Amino acid sequence: MTIEFELNGKAVTYSGDPDTPLLWALRDDFGLKGTKYGCGVAQCGACTVHVDGMNRRACVAPVSSMEGRSVTSIEGLTGAVAEAVQGAWVALNVPQCGYCQSGQIMSAIGLLGLIEDPSDADIDAAMAGNICRCVTYGRIRSAILQAAQKVKA
Amino acid sequence: MTSHLTRRSFLARAGTELVIAVVLPSLARAQAIRRMTPAEMREAPAAPSAFLRIGEDDSVTVISKHIEFGQGTFTGLAMLAAEELDADWSQMRVEAAPSEVTLYANLNMGMQGTGGSSAMANSYYQMRKAGAAARSMLVAAAAQEWNVQVKEILVERGVISHAASGRSSGFGAFATLAATMPLMLQPDLKDPETFRLIGTDLPRIDGDEKSTGKAVYSIDVERENMVQSAVLHPPVFGATLKQLDAAAADAIPGVLATVQLDRGVGVIAQTRFAAQRGVAALQADWDMSAAETRSSEEMFRTYAEATKTPGADTETRGLGAKGLEGTVRQVEAEYRFPFLAHAPMEPMGAVVDVQSEKAEFWMGSQLVTRDKTEIVKVLGMQPEQVDIHTMFAGGSFGRLGTPDAEFAAEVAAIGKAWGKGPVKHLWSRENDIRGGRYRPMSVHRLRGGIDEKGNVTAWDQVIAIQSFLKGTAFDGAVRNGVDRSAVEGARGVAYDIPNFHVGLHLMENGVTGNFWRSVGSSHTCFAVETFLDELFALGGVDPVQGRLSLISDEETRLRNVLERAADMADWSGVEGKPGRALGVAIVKCFRSYVAEIVEVSRGEDSLPKVHKVWCAVDCGVAINPDVIRAQMEGGIGFALGAAMYSEITIGAGGRPEQGNFDLFRSIRMSEMPEIEVSIVKSTADPTGVGEPGVPPIAPAVANAWRALTGKSIRTLPFSRGVMA
Amino acid sequence: MRPWINRRVITTTAFVLAGAFAYINLDYSIAYSLGGKMVDRHEERLRGPEAFSDIPDNAERSEALFREMGKVIESPRCMNCHPKADSPTQREGRPHTPPVTRGVGGMGAEGLQCSTCHGEENVTFTNGEGSIPGHPAWHLAPATMAWQGSSLKGICEQLRDPERNGDRSLDELVEHNSEDTLVGWAWTPGVGREPAPGTQELFGALTRAWVDSGAVCPGTAG
Known part of the structure; x- marks a missing residue:
């Protein structure tokens, strides 16, 4: 059984165990190490990617469920929103250990794709599933708000 | 050993980059082997x-002797060197x-290692001197080449x-x-007054790659031909493998x-998924004869009983506990603090390659010397045969720095097998949360x-806690029944209380502890600072x-940060806005010195809701103020x-009751x-910032x-203590 | 708090436990280790309409039928996603973690939709200790259809009221209970979750019989 899907804009085929979580397929089969393992049970958000443009936790998505879909990992980000978000992350010195930040960034971009100008409550709700043990939340919030302003301008 | 390093580290790079200066082995060795005072x-x-x-x-590449796990060490060390080198930040x-x-x-x-919020403190002169020496050599070279005066x-x-x-x-x-x-x-x-980079908010040097x-x-x-391994640990601390049925895993x-380890069983597989499934399929039977089977409730009862006697004397001032007899009003309180996992976002992981004559490790090595020492024991090799490549670590909070280097030893055993x-070799989150330390x-x-008159004149504090240093390479911190790491912050507290005593009972506990x-x-700090408030209220x-x-x-610096925080919060008493x-x-x-003032209301969940925190910190020269602010925020x-x-509770029979972020709640x-x-x-020499924001x-x-x-919280976490 | 857990189940579970499962504390071994194999036992626990045919009074029979339906309705598999508050519960009624919110149409907040974590099918965790529920339409019932905190009588009255039952006639309610696949998830909830008692077929039949007998709510018959 092979699974065909689009990954960061390119058609790919996966021929390993179809039950493999997308997380490990991305990391170990496609060599995309930006997506991280943090919990394996959709509790921490470190593995967040976009599937058909929506936030998705790759640790609980079997690669078989990606058939025909379009997957974007942090390595495949393009566009003004992604640029603004990642720029704000660097400008505000958001990362500490940095391990959760791929997931945080993917979640933030997913949010801004749906709400251009999020309120604090929108950010709280959207980011509730992304844990940062260094607790950079204050700066993550500021970076999302800054990125939203930049995209709007 | 040093010449070996010189050859390996420097010649290997000669193709693309040039190394400035030569190693001075004798001097380098002399300055490295023992603890130094700030003056030294x-x-x-x-x-x-x-x-x-x-x-x-x-x-300009700075070689960091400290691991970067979020605290900004790479940025700080680079700033110290760049300052004296007069380098541009972008290079x-x-x-x-x-x-x-x-x-x-x-x-x-x-020893080689990171911890105790000491990275900047112990590198402040070392890295600046490296930069200054290199600068003088560059200048000398330019003067020679251009045939001009150095000055x-x-x-x-x-x-x-x-x-x-x-x-x-x-x-x-x-x-x-x-x-x-x-x-x-x-x-x-x-002269610190002329610093151009130190003291400025330069962007983190790892900010881009981490975004x-x-x-x-x-x-x-x-690595080429790399395989994946996962591990099954005993369900209870101290249990050992009695019998293993690996048939389902093998299938x-x-x-x-499958590899039998000192603690549990490793499964090696072609893919991560197969390794994890293999672990889930192992049927293990455990020998519980040496296991710690008490629940945390039972442990708490034993500990609480112990605190009713004075314990080992860690510090006595004046009449000690007897001073209570001369007071007009007294308070007594019992505090309970739970086990806490560190739960860094990156679970314990490493890559190991053991060959016949050498071994390489890629890992977040925090106490490098400890890791290497234990690795060498497991592999039966000489230290110079083992290379540890210290990687970025996804947090630590102390987890990566275990005195007995148990993770490095486990990795070595897997690699050797x-x-x-x-x-x-990668732990699951459950391995991490249930893994002790x-x-x-x-x-x-x-x-x-x-x-x-309301003056606090007597103070008696008795602590019951296990020592995780006793019998380890850090045994030196334990003397006469006193483990200094267990009583720091209570013993030697900066308050002038005339009659004062801090006693300690070092308890036996099979659940492993750590920094x-x-x-x-x-x-x-929780016990001291809340109890003090109770006495003030009295x-x-x-x-x-x-x-x-x-x-x-x-303690003028301590007084100073308190006054600063009070100013920031516009303190005029504990009353805040309505509610x-x-x-x-x-x-x-x-x-370092930190004061924190908080504004709190009752949250919807009946727990404290913290609206605002004012934090004042004195950590000496602020090398990168924004990194310091980030460490305070994060801490x-x-x-x-x-x-x-957060709490780890041990259930009846000795099993940790939490296994992942669903039950080990994170903010x-x-x-x-x-x-x-x-x-x-x-202008004082820099001190720690990674930890002082925490207490x-x-x-x-x-x-x-x-x-x-009107209610005291004496049991943590608050989700338990507020209801108690 | 967990009325459906009885010692018999625990014993059976312990028997099933092995290897890596041995890590799990008792509470979790119960929650995690009950799989689909338990269904037979739960079928026994939900009686079909025929079990009530000897109640002569129509209204009383209707009431009894609804009380039987209540075993399903009040199971955590159903209640968890019919919250009054803005967030669902999970497992046996504790707060959902991560702390998600209802969002537009009960599909979750923008950026943290239900579908961020829940796929089209249940997915067993690699560690074997449980699963994450899945369904193509995984979402929260609207606030108007909230059941948590209501009495069975209250829920019953709500189910008869198109304003608060998703604008369904009683016949449509029968169809919903009998055939809706999200309702049906309650009987195939994945590794680590006890299914709702009985089967969807039986639940549908009970609903049919209840409606046919006048859809009388508990505590309202004579």
Whole structure:
């Protein structure tokens, strides 16, 4: 059984165990190490990617469920929103250990794709599933708000 | 050993980059092997070649002897070197040092390692001298090449220039020649007043790669022909494998081998998924004869009972506990602190490649010397046969720095058993949360009393806690029944209380403990600072005024941060806006001083809701203020989350009851208060920032909560203690 | 708090436990280790309409039928996603973690939709200790259809009221209970979750019989 899907804009085929979580397929089969393992049970958000443009936790998505879909990992980000978000992350010195930040960034971009100008409550709700043990939340919030302003301008 | 390192580390790079200067093995060794006092650190000679590499492309690479796991060490070390080198920030790079204690010892520890918030403190002179020495060699080279006077040469933002002749150059062009110039062992250092980079908010040097997914952690290391391994640990601490049925695991496609380990069973497989499935399929039978089967409730009862007797005397002032007899009003309180996991976002992981004559490790090695020592034992090799490549680590909070290096030993055992090439060994989150090495649980019993004027005149604190240092390489911290790491923050507290006693019972516990961000102060500060508030309340004393008058005269920096925080919060008492109250707590730890004031209301969940935190910190010279602010913010958030929600409880029979982030609750975005940080301007040598922000937040919140509700919180986490 | 857990189940579970499962504490071993194999036992626990045919009074029979339906309705598999508050519960009624919110149409907040974690099918965790529920239409019942905190009588009255039952006639309610696949998830909830008692077929038949007998709510018959 092979699974065909689009990954960061390119058609790919996966021929390993179809039950493999997308997380490990991305990391170990496609060599995309930006997506991280943090919990394996959709509790921490470190593995967040976009599937058909929506936030998705790759640790609980079997690669078989990606058939025909379009997957974007942090390595495949393009566009003004992604640029603004990642720029704000660097400008505000958001990362500490940095391990959760791929997931945080993917979640933030997913949010801004749906709400251009999020309120604090929108950010709280959207980011509730992304844990940062260094607790950079204050700066993550500021970076999302800054990125939203930049995209709007 | 040093010449070996010189050859390996430097010749290997000669193809692309040039190394400035030569190693001075004897000096390097002399300065590395033992702990140094701050004064000795100031006097130690420069050794630029160990710490700096200048490329033909003008890049300056700082070799970091400290792991970067979020605290900003790479940025700080690069700033120290760049300052004295007069480099431009954009040309700076950082890479982790090899495992070589003779060159890369933490001067504060006497071994290669990171911890105790000491990275900047022990590197402040070392890295600046490296930069200054390298600068003088570059200048000497330019002077020779241009045939001009050294003193006519200017170095600014990475450019060497000679005004009279109009010549200028980057560093790279002179790197080769500079390497032949004499090394100044005691180069002139800048007057801190003239710092150009130190003291500025330079962007983190790892910010870009950590915002693009490019930063490489242990889990990301890729080697040819690498296989994957996962591990099953015993369900109860101290249990050992009695019998294993691996048939179901072996039947999983991709599973290659099972390995019996000192603690549990490893499964080696072609893929991560197969390795994890293999572990889930193992049928293990455990020998429980040496297991710790008590529940945490049972342990708490034993500990609480122990605190009813004085224990080992760690400090007595005046009449000690007997001073209580001369007081007019007294309070007694029992505090309970749970086990806490560190739960760094990156679970324990490493890549190991054991070959016949050498072994390589890629891991987040925090106590490199300890890791290497244990690895060498497992592999039966010599230290020079083992390389540890220290990777970015996805947090630690103390987890990566275990005195017995148990993870490094487990990785070595897996690598040795496989013996056919590289293995990526990775723990699951459940391995991590249930894996022990927790912040030890403890019970504190406090008795205190005030005189007729409301002065705190007697204080008796008895702590029951296990020692995780006893019998390890850090045994030196344990003397006469006193483990200093268990009582720091209680013993030697900076308050002038005439009759004072801190006693300690070191308890036996099979659940393993470890350093946890701020170590002893993670619990002592809570007990001290909340109990003090109770005594102040008894005497009608304002918590800020009471502290200011109780702080010892010589602790001016501590008094200063408290006054600063009170100013920031516009403190006029514990009353806040309607429905809110203020609370305060202070700490002196890792030679830094922090005061925190919080504004709290009753949340919808009946737990404290923290709206605002004002934090004042004095950590000496603020190398990068924004990194310091980030460490205060992060330390506060980390500790607030732990205080509010986190605990590891041991169930009946000895099993940890939490296994992942669903039950080991972490603070989340919506629960994060607004934090304002003020850094005291100082010319004192830099001290720690990774840990000192942690201790005061929980007691400050509990103090505000008591002001708001009249209820004391003496059991953590608050989710348990508020309801108790 | 967990009325459906009885000692018999625990014993059976313990028997099933092995290897890696041995890590799990008792509470979790119960929650995690009950799989689809338990269905037979739960079928026994839900009686079909025929079990009530000997109640002569129509209204009383209707009431009794609804009380039987209540075993399903009040099971955590159903209640968890009919919250009054803005967030669902999970497992046996504790707060959902991560702390998600209802969002537009009960599909979750923008950026943290239900579908961020829940796929089209249940997915067993690799560690074997449980699963994450899945369904193509995984979402929260609207606030108007909230059941948590209501009495069975209250829920019953709500189910008869198109304003608060998703604008369904009683016949449509029968169809919903009998055939809706999200309702049906309650009987195939994945590793680590006890299914709702009985089967969807039986639940549908009970609903049919209840409606046919006048859809009388508990405590309202004579």
